[in-house]
Amino acid sequence: MSEDLSDEALLAMFAKEESRHYAFNLIVRKHQRRLYSAVRRMVTDHDETQDVLQNIFIKAWQGLQNFRGDAQLFSWLYRIAHNESITHLNKMKRGLFTSDEAVTGRLTSTLDSSEHFSGDAIQQKLQRAVMRLPTKQRAVFNMKYFDQMKYEEMSRVTGTSVGALKASFHIATKKIEEWVVADQTKNT
Amino acid sequence: MEPLNDNEELERDAPFLASLPKVDPFAVPEGFFDRFPHQVQAAITAQQTTPAAAWPWWKRVSIALPIIALVGLGTWMLSRPDAQVELSAATVTPLSDVELDAMDDQELLAAFDEEEEQDIAPDDLGEVVIDLNDDELLAYLENEDTDINDLITDIE
Numbered sequence: 001m002s003e004d005l006s007d008e009a010l011l012a013m014f015a016k017e018e019s020r021h022y023a024f025n026l027i028v029r030k031h032q033r034r035l036y037s038a039v040r041r042m043v044t045d046h047d048e049t050q051d052v053l054q055n056i057f058i059k060a061w062q063g064l065q066n067f068r069g070d071a072q073l074f075s076w077l078y079r080i081a082h083n084e085s086i087t088h089l090n091k092m093k094r095g096l097f098t099s100d101e102a103v104t105g106r107l108t109s110t111l112d113s114s115e116h117f118s119g120d121a122i123q124q125k126l127q128r129a130v131m132r133l134p135t136k137q138r139a140v141f142n143m144k145y146f147d148q149m150k151y152e153e154m155s156r157v158t159g160t161s162v163g164a165l166k167a168s169f170h171i172a173t174k175k176i177e178e179w180v181v182a183d184q185t186k187n188t
Numbered sequence: 189m190e191p192l193n194d195n196e197e198l199e200r201d202a203p204f205l206a207s208l209p210k211v212d213p214f215a216v217p218e219g220f221f222d223r224f225p226h227q228v229q230a231a232i233t234a235q236q237t238t239p240a241a242a243w244p245w246w247k248r249v250s251i252a253l254p255i256i257a258l259v260g261l262g263t264w265m266l267s268r269p270d271a272q273v274e275l276s277a278a279t280v281t282p283l284s285d286v287e288l289d290a291m292d293d294q295e296l297l298a299a300f301d302e303e304e305e306q307d308i309a310p311d312d313l314g315e316v317v318i319d320l321n322d323d324e325l326l327a328y329l330e331n332e333d334t335d336i337n338d339l340i341t342d343i344e
Contacts, residue, residue: 021229024232025229028225029225032225033221036221037212037214040214041214046217050220054228058231061232117213117214117215118213119211119213119214122208126205126208145198145205145210173205174201174202176205177201177203177204177205
């Protein structure tokens with residue numbers, strides 16, 4: 001039912017105090033899956049994804065009253081998701097007092113569990129390669145490759161120029177291609 | 189030559205990657221997306237009912253510190269002895285009877301101003317003026333059960 005209502009209609013309902021909570025419930029139902037996938041690709045663990053996703057929607061609740069509608073609602077939510085994911089990973093790195101390699105190791109440990117990962121072997125190799133990318137470059141790759149976002153929208157989400165995003169994605173694809181192909185060649 | 193679109197660029201730069209299906213390989217617990225909106229609602233409601241808890245620690249400290257400082261200052265000030273009493277005590281030191289007896293008339297006169305000295309004669313210090321007639325004096329003596337001869341002896 002929530003998928004039938006446009007974002008404009010939902011925001012109009014949210015603007016009225018008597019229907020605010022109901023409207024926000026519909027907004028959560030409409031956008032939770034896409035945002036969950038985006039966050040999960042960054043933090044990999046389900047429980048941590050749940051925590052980050054909850055923070056995203058709490059901040060959305062607090063900020064939605066000031067949302068001017070100059071951007072698409074999902075882009076606005078995705079921007080919050082992007083920032084919250086980066087913040088979460090930075091906290092993880094500080095908490096562990098370790099390098100990026102140690103954080104990558106923790107993130108890829110989820111891929112080894114069949115309970116949390118339903119992809120085949122090649123998908124596992126692909127995800128391992130993606131985890132090796134620097135955090136912000138990984139976010140750019142995920143937005144472009146998995147979410148099929150346009151560079152202009154990615155620029156609004158990340159606050160980075162379109163040119164820089166294109167360069168970042170180009171480098172990321174080169175690295176992943178090299179790692180995955182090398183991994184495939186090693187096993188054959 | 190027209191510029192390549194995003195997919196064509198990917199096929200050119202990473203052909204193996206471009207050939208892979210774009211799937212979401214992460215497993216989601218069953219029923220999660222049914223429960224999650226209620227979880228978010230509960231978290232929002234909890235935040236609204238306890239607004240103080242949402243305050244960052246530095247905000248709470250910045251409000252509490254001045255209050256603690258005021259209470260501490262007030263307690264310290266109340267615990268100190270009264271300054272005016274001390275001042276009064278410092279400026280007025282009553283002399284004992286022994287000290288007063290040791291002072292002669294000249295010393296007492298020196299404690300007054302020059303003008304006041306002129307107003308006070310040495311005889312004034314030893315003279316008691318009693319404005320009573322003889323009958324009144326006798327009535328007083330009878331009331332006090334004092335013999336007039338004894339009174340004369342004491343004066344001398």
